[in-house]
Amino acid sequence: MKKLLLIIVFTLISCGNEQELIDISLALDWYPNSNHAGIYYGIDNGYFEENDINVDVYTPSDPASILQTVASGRDEFGISYQPDLLLARSEGIPVVAVHSIVKTPLNSIMTLGDSGIDNPSKLKNKTIGYPGIPLNIGILSSILEEQSLTIDDVELVDVGFDLVPALLSERVDAVIGAFWSHESILIELEGREVNILKFEEWGIPKYHELVLVTSEEYLKNNEEIVEKFVDAFSRGYEKSIENNDESMEALIAAFPEVNVELETQGIKLLSPLWQESFDSDGMDSWNKFGDWMKDKGLISESLDVEKSIMK
Structure with a gap:
């Protein structure tokens, strides 16, 4: 009887110590490809689970709607592009970049x-x-x-x-x-x-091609979760730089119909560009491209470009 009680107590303690995973939705900008390899590498290696996150990665039927679904709370995070993000903010859509994946135009x-x-x-x-x-x-x-x-x-x-x-x-x-x-x-x-x-x-300022975005409201109310998600997300890309083959294997496991030859070459081209976050060079190019968009009349002159990223 004592042995049974000890087993029950131990089980209850173990269950109590288990951290419940937070469900997070991540909308991709396109079907899974080499641009997303770091995400799947991070999932395969447990980086998100280590940060108490269960991430659901999917491609929306209309990828052009990602900034709207993120702003509305349908998705906690999405993959988008700096030009699209600035255009959205200029139209009053409250989305913000929390991580930069590729800091140069593709x-x-x-x-x-x-x-x-x-x-x-x-x-x-x-x-x-x-x-x-x-x-x-x-x-x-x-x-x-x-x-x-x-x-x-x-x-x-x-x-x-x-x-x-x-x-x-x-x-x-x-x-x-x-x-x-x-x-x-x-x-x-x-x-x-x-x-x-x-x-x-040929005369266009550098911009950040791929960025991870969330809504202003989600960032404000869930700062710790955002930090944990960005940590796991960035580790996936950081490790993929050193492990192209394993990164490709993770992509294939998630999306078996992927064109292996195409995406293997894609990862080799992209991995040197995967960066950790918004460093000083990244911020400089972010602002210069924002100024260019204003000069071309693409976004409002009054838009505060720096507020479009998480500091």
Whole structure:
């Protein structure tokens, strides 16, 4: 009887010491790919559980709605982009970046290697495909202006997200909105060479391509949880830098239908860019890009750009 009582007491004590996990929803900006490898590495290695978090990672049916679902509380966290975040805040949507994943643009202009279009000045009178996102037109217009051209000197074609097929079929001469860590690999896997015109090399200030976001309200009311989540999240990416293969394995385990060759190359391109947080260089580029968006009339002049990130 005493033995039974001891077992019961020990069980109760053990259960009492177990920390109940907090359920957190994380919405991805796109289907799982190399950009998200650090998340799955962190889950596989128990970093979130160590911080008392059970994270549910999913891709919404409409990734463009992430900032709205985060702001409304439907999702505690989401993956987004600095330009989108600043546009949202300028429209009064109370979202804030709590961690920077990639501090440099991945979006770019691409042309086929044998097209002869290896700089923006050669885009004159060319057809350019884009994914229907207005920001891409603003960026393209600014790049063309640096070459003494205007947006009227090119023909824009909305190809949706079929950027690679449109370029490979030569339906268009160039595309904008293509990630050099993804679409460029797809083109090369088809046996074609690709020219990549990176925005920051042609007059566009550096910006943070991928950021982790939450709502102002959630941050205010759950600061400790946010800190724990960011800690686990950042550790996943930090360790992935050193462990590309294990990171890829974690991505495959979570999303078996992933294109292994594509995403393996993607991780190798991206891992040197994965950073820990907003350092001084990151803050400087964050503010400069905000100033550029104001100058182009994309966001309100009165928007306090620095308030869009967690300090």
